[in-house]
Amino acid sequence: xxxxxxxxxxxxxxxxxxxxxxxEARLHILLVERGIAPFLGALALPGGFLHDEHExxxxxxxxxxxxxxxxxxxxxxPLAVYGEPDRDPRGRVVSVAYLAVAPRLPEPVAGTDAxxxxxxxxxxxxxxxxxxxxxxxxxxxxGVERARAKLEHTALATAFCAETFTISELQQVYEAVWDxxxxxxxxxxxxxGAHGFIVADGPMRKTPNGRPARLFRAGPVHVxxxxxxxx
Amino acid sequence: xxxxxxxxxxxxxxxxxxxxxxxEARLHILLVERGIAPFLGALALPGGFLHDEHExxxxxxxxxxxxxxxxxxxxxxPLAVYGEPDRDPRGRVVSVAYLAVAPRLPEPVAGTDAxxxxxxxxxxxxxxxxxxxxxxxxxxxxGVERARAKLEHTALATAFCAETFTISELQQVYEAVWDxxxxxxxxxxxxxGAHGFIVADGPMRKTPNGRPARLFRAGPVHVxxxxxxxx
DNA sequence: AAAATAGTGTCTATAAGACACTATCAT
DNA sequence: ATGATAGTGTCTTATAGACACTATTTT
Numbered sequence: 266x267x268x269x270x271x272x273x274x275x276x277x278x279x280x281x282x283x284x285x286x287x288x289e290a291r292l293h294i295l296l297v298e299r300g301i302a303p304f305l306g307a308l309a310l311p312g313g314f315l316h317d318e319h320e321x322x323x324x325x326x327x328x329x330x331x332x333x334x335x336x337x338x339x340x341x342x343p344l345a346v347y348g349e350p351d352r353d354p355r356g357r358v359v360s361v362a363y364l365a366v367a368p369r370l371p372e373p374v375a376g377t378d379a380x381x382x383x384x385x386x387x388x389x390x391x392x393x394x395x396x397x398x399x400x401x402x403x404x405x406x407x408g409v410e411r412a413r414a415k416l417e418h419t420a421l422a423t424a425f426c427a428e429t430f431t432i433s434e435l436q437q438v439y440e441a442v443w444d445x446x447x448x449x450x451x452x453x454x455x456x457x458g459a460h461g462f463i464v465a466d467g468p469m470r471k472t473p474n475g476r477p478a479r480l481f482r483a484g485p486v487h488v489x490x491x492x493x494x495x496x
Numbered sequence: 497x498x499x500x501x502x503x504x505x506x507x508x509x510x511x512x513x514x515x516x517x518x519x520e521a522r523l524h525i526l527l528v529e530r531g532i533a534p535f536l537g538a539l540a541l542p543g544g545f546l547h548d549e550h551e552x553x554x555x556x557x558x559x560x561x562x563x564x565x566x567x568x569x570x571x572x573x574p575l576a577v578y579g580e581p582d583r584d585p586r587g588r589v590v591s592v593a594y595l596a597v598a599p600r601l602p603e604p605v606a607g608t609d610a611x612x613x614x615x616x617x618x619x620x621x622x623x624x625x626x627x628x629x630x631x632x633x634x635x636x637x638x639g640v641e642r643a644r645a646k647l648e649h650t651a652l653a654t655a656f657c658a659e660t661f662t663i664s665e666l667q668q669v670y671e672a673v674w675d676x677x678x679x680x681x682x683x684x685x686x687x688x689g690a691h692g693f694i695v696a697d698g699p700m701r702k703t704p705n706g707r708p709a710r711l712f713r714a715g716p717v718h719v720x721x722x723x724x725x726x727x
Numbered sequence: 728a729a730a731a732t733a734g735t736g737t738c739t740a741t742a743a744g745a746c747a748c749t750a751t752c753a754t
Numbered sequence: 755a756t757g758a759t760a761g762t763g764t765c766t767t768a769t770a771g772a773c774a775c776t777a778t779t780t781t
Binding site for chain 4: 679681682686701703705706707708722725727
């Protein structure tokens with residue numbers, strides 16, 4: 266008697282989000298505390314399963330971004346796929362990870378699903394003592410490394426800033442993500458030399474302390490030329 | 497009465513392979529002609545569905561590499577995920593694309609599943625007149641762009657070469673993938689200056705025409721420092 | 728010898744980092 | 755005035771490309 270015809274297996278598809286922002290000049294990531302097994306109580310990336318068979322994957326990522334983090338209109342890009350057969354003890358789950366970058370914002374909105382989410386310095390999140398669910402440590406490492414690399418030759422840094430920003434605020438982004446100190450004077454000329462990276466936003470000014478700085482906004486160019494080289 | 501509890505949807509997972517090599521100093525890609533609908537008769541990337549629920553995704557890519565292309569032991573790395581809801585008319589299929597780079601090889605082995613596969617210049621594959629299945633044109637573009645970018649700061653170029661190679665062979669890789677002409681003398685010094693990129697393979701020699709060249713093999717370093725900059 | 732490719736040396740234009748200096752604010 | 759940050763100018767050094775030149779082979 267003939268075998269029943271071979272059918273490809275069906276698997277579960279999840280999205281996970283590495284959401285980065287800057288707080289107090291340090292790189293932070295948004296993590297949620299898991300309320301159910303497995304990894305109950307451990308920290309995890311915001312994310313979840315595809316809602317239905319026809320949902321677009323990036324749309325699912327934006328939905329989770331909104332539901333779990335209360336964020337919209339932030340930079341979002343595919344990061345990688347994580348599909349090890351045993352990465353989820355409940356069964357075969359393939360996850361598409363996204364990298365999101367948000368400007369400086371207040372705490373995750375309490376009273377929403379985002380209430381369980383909190384910003385944590387990336388350094389702490391990756392410290393040996395921090396218990397992270399699934400393979401999320403690896404995903405965070407990959408996401409941070411992606412951000413570091415993209416700062417070099419794309420305008421990603423502006424996604425960490427508000428609509429308008431000063432050059433020294435932009436410098437803080439580079440210093441926090443790369444974890445280095447940069448010379449403000451050379452940084453100033455370098456960032457100005459990358460055509461279309463940033464454009465002046467009127468002769469407006471601002472006053473933290475010291476001479477007021479000119480305000481800029483993200484320019485039309487997303488690929489930096491020349492690139493910002495890491496020391 | 498209560499709704500039945502929500503269950504996440506299950507989807508089909510495929511792998512697709514962008515397999516690049518060098519033939520006659522031009523960048524080629526391995527394509528198969530589809531023998532079944534949809535896109536019957538169109539060219540497509542080698543690939544297929546996950547075999548069973550427990551198969552590792554990269555293992556599936558290597559399996560297809562062997563079954564459809566007769567290749568083993570070649571460079572293989574994840575490229576991206578393609579999951580548009582309507583990318584496959586048969587239903588929801590999410591594909592994980594891989595980039596493979598093979599050294600110069602004879603034709604795909606006839607008499608195997610690879611018989612239907614053939615090497616084609618990338619330029620021809622991407623020409624407007626070429627009919628490609630699914631979203632494979634986009635995947636090829638992404639794969640080639642990935643190769644171009646990785647040549648700059650990794651040792652990927654050596655994956656296009658045999659075990660040992662001359663510096664001018666390595667230069668041909670860069671010229672074909674980047675589609676530029678490079679000065680052999682500056683290339684020579686530059687490639688030598690990237691520590692650990694290539695190492696001499698004895699004082700051996702070789703004879704195409706002109707002075708014999710020294711032979712090298714891939715060095716231990718995979719991240720180039722300084723990088724090979726594109727003109 | 729001529730042609731061809733391998734390999735070395737050197738010059739020049741440019742870019743990157745160090746850092747002195749000026750400008751404009753708060754106190 | 756002092757301190758702080760913004761912004762400009764300049765010098766030095768490292769690097770990328772142009773290209774002359776030597777070396778070693780085949781025909």
